[in-house]
Amino acid sequence: MEKDAIINTGLRGITVASTRISDVRGKAGKLIYRGYPIRDLAEKSGFEEIVHLLLYESLPSAARLEKLKNELKTARSLPDAVIRALETCPADARPMDILQAGVALMAPHDPDLQDESREATLRMGIRLIARMATLVAAWERIRNGKQPLEPDPGLDHAANFLYMLSGKRPDEETAGCFDTALVLHAEHSFNASTFSARQVASTKAHIYSAVTAALGSLSGPLHGGANVRVMRMLEQIGTPEKVEAYVENILDQGRKIMGLGHAVYKTDDPRALILAPMARRMAEKAGETKWFEMARLLEQKGKQAFKARKGTDIFVNVDFYSAVLYNAMAIPVDLFTPLFAISRIAGWTAHVLEERFAEAAPKPMLYRPESEYIGHYCGPDECSFVPLEKR
Ligand code: COA
Numbered sequence: 001m002e003k004d005a006i007i008n009t010g011l012r013g014i015t016v017a018s019t020r021i022s023d024v025r026g027k028a029g030k031l032i033y034r035g036y037p038i039r040d041l042a043e044k045s046g047f048e049e050i051v052h053l054l055l056y057e058s059l060p061s062a063a064r065l066e067k068l069k070n071e072l073k074t075a076r077s078l079p080d081a082v083i084r085a086l087e088t089c090p091a092d093a094r095p096m097d098i099l100q101a102g103v104a105l106m107a108p109h110d111p112d113l114q115d116e117s118r119e120a121t122l123r124m125g126i127r128l129i130a131r132m133a134t135l136v137a138a139w140e141r142i143r144n145g146k147q148p149l150e151p152d153p154g155l156d157h158a159a160n161f162l163y164m165l166s167g168k169r170p171d172e173e174t175a176g177c178f179d180t181a182l183v184l185h186a187e188h189s190f191n192a193s194t195f196s197a198r199q200v201a202s203t204k205a206h207i208y209s210a211v212t213a214a215l216g217s218l219s220g221p222l223h224g225g226a227n228v229r230v231m232r233m234l235e236q237i238g239t240p241e242k243v244e245a246y247v248e249n250i251l252d253q254g255r256k257i258m259g260l261g262h263a264v265y266k267t268d269d270p271r272a273l274i275l276a277p278m279a280r281r282m283a284e285k286a287g288e289t290k291w292f293e294m295a296r297l298l299e300q301k302g303k304q305a306f307k308a309r310k311g312t313d314i315f316v317n318v319d320f321y322s323a324v325l326y327n328a329m330a331i332p333v334d335l336f337t338p339l340f341a342i343s344r345i346a347g348w349t350a351h352v353l354e355e356r357f358a359e360a361a362p363k364p365m366l367y368r369p370e371s372e373y374i375g376h377y378c379g380p381d382e383c384s385f386v387p388l389e390k391r
Helices: 038-044 047-056 062-074 080-087 095-109 118-143 157-166 172-185 192-201 207-218 226-237 240-252 270-286 290-310 318-328 333-357
Strands: 022-025 030-033
Touching: 030 038, 030 047, 030 270, 038 047, 038 172, 038 270, 047 062, 047 118, 047 157, 047 172, 047 333, 062 118, 062 157, 080 095, 080 118, 095 118, 095 207, 095 333, 118 157, 118 207, 118 333, 157 172, 172 270, 172 318, 172 333, 192 207, 192 333, 207 333, 226 240, 226 290, 226 318, 226 333, 240 290, 270 290, 270 318, 290 318, 318 333
Parallel strands: none
Antiparallel strands: 022 030
């Protein structure tokens, strides 16, 4: 790298591509999927409509929606070989590792893998959207010594996932809440996992490679893994009277409170504003509001303590109340990040399509950033080679 080049650690503030898929307006607290504000989409549409919007660039007609739902339903079942492979994994494996490995394993079973066309990539994306949910549900059953369930073609995507997970068909309110959670997690511009997917797609690797990379990125606690950490944190705190001391202690140690802060939003995360009342509703329905109330208190105390120390505001992000919501729905904590993934696959697919096949200028190109070489410990420039026998 040239000596006077500017370093932007973590690519903050650098625009690396143009996109028509979504926009995160950090100061205004807005999230837009292909022109539509997230609040409208969350209130008025379902996950399959969002898949259509992201993949086909428009909201579907009733007939188009029916067609897409049928395509997804037809694609739900996993190849037998994938199920057999899951059965060989240790029951305490991390579900995100299983999902990542399972997606890689699905690749050679996809009849379109060798086809490099846009249409084939779209078909593979639809299979991934349908099957990642089946895979997560199948793993939950396998690790508990149960047989994976066949998908129910009478149920839409959200309800079918909950059914395959628990064996019980969810009531309308529960399925509706989960469907909205899927809508809210489906897309979020150039976050870490989406950028990972696009970066791999920019090499012209196939969509399964791009998605396995994205899954690795999503698993991290600073990204999708935060929802698991939020719930573990609440469990660790244990009771409301310990919240304030916990917050003070974490901030005194210079550590982070999970579920707070965002790289782009500098005001309320619009998704958290929708998730919080849903989490309350589901907690009340389950007859256990303790975690929701503790989360509310933690939000309040965390914000106050952060402001007192840094002089600036901090806000809860999507992972904060989604954790409380999923917990109220009796979903095992270590599945929270896979739940994020089974929705975000819609956005990843849209981004892979855009990265690989966008027609409009500026066209995407292979990502290849620079780094600043700051020298090895032997000196500023080149080290003199020491033969093996003299080291
Ligand atoms: N708890 C305590 N302090 C926090 C914090 C949190 N959750 N999030 C940010 N901060 C502090 C940082 O320590 C930093 O302090 P400093 O300026 O004294 O060094 C300051 O706020 C700015 O933080 P920074 O890490 O630069 O913000 P960012 O915008 O780059 O980071 C996250 C965004 C998401 C990585 C960060 O907020 C975080 O780690 N949050 C917790 C994990 C999480 O919930 N992730 C899910 C994101 S959707």
